[in-house]
Amino acid sequence: MNSRRQLFTGLAALAATIVIFVLPFLFIFLTAAKTKQDASLLTFTLPQQWQLWQNFMDVVSARDYMLLLAYFNSTVITVAAVALLVLFGAMVGYVLQRRPSRWNTLIFACVMIGLMVPPAVVPTIWVLQWLDLFKTRTGMVLIQIAYGLAFAVLLFRSFIATIPRDLDEAAIIDGAKPWQIFFRVILPLLKPVTVTVIVVQSIAIFNDFTNPLYYLPGRENVTVQLTLYNFQSQFGTEFNLLFMNILLVTIPPLIVFIFFNRQIVAGMTAGAVKG
Amino acid sequence: MARVVLENICKSFGSVDIMKGISLTVEDGEFCVFVGPSGCGKSTLLRMISGLETVSSGRILIDGEDVTYAEPSRRGIAMVFQSYALYPHLTVRENIGFGLSLARRPKAEIEERVGKIAETLQLSHLLDRKPKALSGGQRQRVAIGRAIIRDPKVFLFDEPLSNLDAALRSQMRVELTDLHAKLKATMIYVTHDQVEAMTMADKIVVLNGGRIEQVGAPMTLYNEPASPFVAGFIGSPKMNLYDGDAAAREGCMVYGIRPEHISLSATDGKWRGTVRHIERLGADLIAHLTVDGLGDLVARCPGDTPMVIGETLFASPVAGKEHKFERGAIG
Numbered sequence: 351m352n353s354r355r356q357l358f359t360g361l362a363a364l365a366a367t368i369v370i371f372v373l374p375f376l377f378i379f380l381t382a383a384k385t386k387q388d389a390s391l392l393t394f395t396l397p398q399q400w401q402l403w404q405n406f407m408d409v410v411s412a413r414d415y416m417l418l419l420a421y422f423n424s425t426v427i428t429v430a431a432v433a434l435l436v437l438f439g440a441m442v443g444y445v446l447q448r449r450p451s452r453w454n455t456l457i458f459a460c461v462m463i464g465l466m467v468p469p470a471v472v473p474t475i476w477v478l479q480w481l482d483l484f485k486t487r488t489g490m491v492l493i494q495i496a497y498g499l500a501f502a503v504l505l506f507r508s509f510i511a512t513i514p515r516d517l518d519e520a521a522i523i524d525g526a527k528p529w530q531i532f533f534r535v536i537l538p539l540l541k542p543v544t545v546t547v548i549v550v551q552s553i554a555i556f557n558d559f560t561n562p563l564y565y566l567p568g569r570e571n572v573t574v575q576l577t578l579y580n581f582q583s584q585f586g587t588e589f590n591l592l593f594m595n596i597l598l599v600t601i602p603p604l605i606v607f608i609f610f611n612r613q614i615v616a617g618m619t620a621g622a623v624k625g
Numbered sequence: 626m627a628r629v630v631l632e633n634i635c636k637s638f639g640s641v642d643i644m645k646g647i648s649l650t651v652e653d654g655e656f657c658v659f660v661g662p663s664g665c666g667k668s669t670l671l672r673m674i675s676g677l678e679t680v681s682s683g684r685i686l687i688d689g690e691d692v693t694y695a696e697p698s699r700r701g702i703a704m705v706f707q708s709y710a711l712y713p714h715l716t717v718r719e720n721i722g723f724g725l726s727l728a729r730r731p732k733a734e735i736e737e738r739v740g741k742i743a744e745t746l747q748l749s750h751l752l753d754r755k756p757k758a759l760s761g762g763q764r765q766r767v768a769i770g771r772a773i774i775r776d777p778k779v780f781l782f783d784e785p786l787s788n789l790d791a792a793l794r795s796q797m798r799v800e801l802t803d804l805h806a807k808l809k810a811t812m813i814y815v816t817h818d819q820v821e822a823m824t825m826a827d828k829i830v831v832l833n834g835g836r837i838e839q840v841g842a843p844m845t846l847y848n849e850p851a852s853p854f855v856a857g858f859i860g861s862p863k864m865n866l867y868d869g870d871a872a873a874r875e876g877c878m879v880y881g882i883r884p885e886h887i888s889l890s891a892t893d894g895k896w897r898g899t900v901r902h903i904e905r906l907g908a909d910l911i912a913h914l915t916v917d918g919l920g921d922l923v924a925r926c927p928g929d930t931p932m933v934i935g936e937t938l939f940a941s942p943v944a945g946k947e948h949k950f951e952r953g954a955i956g
């Protein structure tokens with residue numbers, strides 16, 4: 351009785367997953383393999399003529415191999431921003447959780463504001479220009495860190511609250527300096543949240559379309575999401591190439607997700623259960 | 626000479642005074658137990674000695690050196706926590722050697738010292754496990770190993786046995802006493818369990834409400850408790866304590882008699898009472914009586930004493946074993 355019901359709900363969930371996630375992906379894949387005329391119909395059919403490789407080469411070599419440059423830029427920005435996010439998020443979370451001081455309320459308020467108040471684009475550009483960071487990858491990395499830090503700090507802080515303070519104290523007695531406590535005792539224990547932050551933020555940053563559009567103009571600064579513009583124009587979109595481009599752009603986050611999939615949920619709930 | 630001297634230690638958290646002027650000397654090589662009810666400030670006092678907590682006023686001397694404001698790692702102490710506080714991501718080997726690796730000692734030296742300590746603590750076969758894969762007693766031993774490797778002048782223990790089951794606890798009590806005999810180091814041990822205090826201590830310090838009630842050898846506290854509080858705290862079952870009229874009849878403020886110092890008789894005695902409850906422990910029998918003009922009285926007698934509930938018995942104190950306090954109240 352019970353197992354039958356479980357089977358049924360399981361199948362329903364599976365069906366929903368297929369409709370929501372697998373079908374669109376299949377559509378992208380099929381369209382990416384079609385010819386230009388075939389693709390422009392936007393039908394969910396097998397390609398009349400498979401030209402996956404041809405489309406792939408066209409997309410990669412389009413506009414002087416712009417996609418490769420975009421991959422390079424996006425990877426540099428994502429890796430740098432995520433690495434610093436993890437480091438700063440963990441450090442701020444640690445200090446906020448472990449060292450009560452008068453500043454904590456203020457810092458915590460800032461974190462909350464960072465989470466709630468939407469960023470204003472034009473003033474941010476002024477600041478970047480003033481710092482000579484506008485149109486630079488460094489500027490883009492800093493922006494991504496600023497946008498992601500509040501979330502990372504909150505996650506790290508609540509996780510650190512579940513690590514007994516005795517561990518810090520044992521390390522103090524063993525002669526650890528504060529930075530040694532952080533790097534040798536606390537940071538290794540943060541693995542579950544760290545994985546969560548890495549996955550969530552790297553996918554968000556890699557997939558970011560609007561922020562690079564605002565803060566990183568210029569042909570040499572192109573990021574992967576912006577290459578989607580390559581095949582859309584006033585005079586007709588080349589759907590086969592656009593979808594091939596989408597396919598190529600989707601793969602890296604997908605790999606990250608499949609690779610870390612199991613740890614993400616652990617990290618998300620780890621803080622919650624133990625309170 | 627790792628003598629620990631506390632001079633008039635006070636501690637307040639905000640406006641709450643937790644320690645109210647503690648002065649104490651723990652002699653070199655002594656096993657000193659701080660005992661007292663939960664929340665009386667035992668852990669706070671221990672943490673002030675370790676340096677994890679600052680003192681509000683007063684001085685701490687270890688080995689003749691004023692360490693009141695010294696870093697914990699420079700005081701020559703090692704601490705074993707109630708939760709063991711083992712580093713979960715490190716193996717037993719790395720846990721024990723953590724302090725040495727922080728101090729950047731050569732690998733070979735760390736390996737050798739960890740190996741030696743693991744052997745004394747019978748941990749050699751567990752060196753590559755993580756704490757998660759150890760039993761409570763084994764974790765306890767790793768925590769002790771981590772303390773020993775620091776080669777401290779003073780060992781500090783904060784309720785190290787309270788997470789273990791009863792059988793393991795009595796085994797660990799013996800192991801800790803052996804360890805003390807072997808290392809001959811000064812040890813300060815915190816517990817709320819008077820049995821642990823009585824069985825292990827050279828010297829017991831009874832704390833209550835941030836003050837020292839009494840300091841002395843276990844048998845001194847048992848035989849000559851300075852206050853009703855100490856009298857009630859040391860010994861099991863608890864001493865029978867009476868105040869008010871019952872005490873006034875004996876000519877004191879608080880009158881006390883231990884259960885084991887009461888003789889029961891079917892025919893005559895000082896007090897007349899009825900048996901309300903009987904606990905048979907095998908070798909011993911604990912009788913709870915309701916005594917006219919006194920209230921509840923607990924007596925301990927040999928296990929084979931015939932007795933039934935509701936029976937009328939006469940109880941008398943053993944001569945010279947009565948405690949009459951001129952001051953204090955029943956805690």
Ligand SMILES: Nc1ncnc2c1ncn2[C@@H]1O[C@H](COP(=O)(O)OP(=O)(O)O)[C@@H](O)[C@H]1O
Nearest residue numbers: 638639643661662663664665666667668669670
């Ligand atoms: N960090 C702290 N801030 C405020 N009060 C504390 C703090 N640590 C301990 N206390 C208080 O000090 C008292 C003694 O605590 P503690 O030393 O842990 O007692 P014990 O170990 O004897 O059970 C308790 O009333 C506790 O609430």
Ligand SMILES: [Mg+2]
Nearest residue numbers: 667668669784
């Ligand atoms: Mg305590």
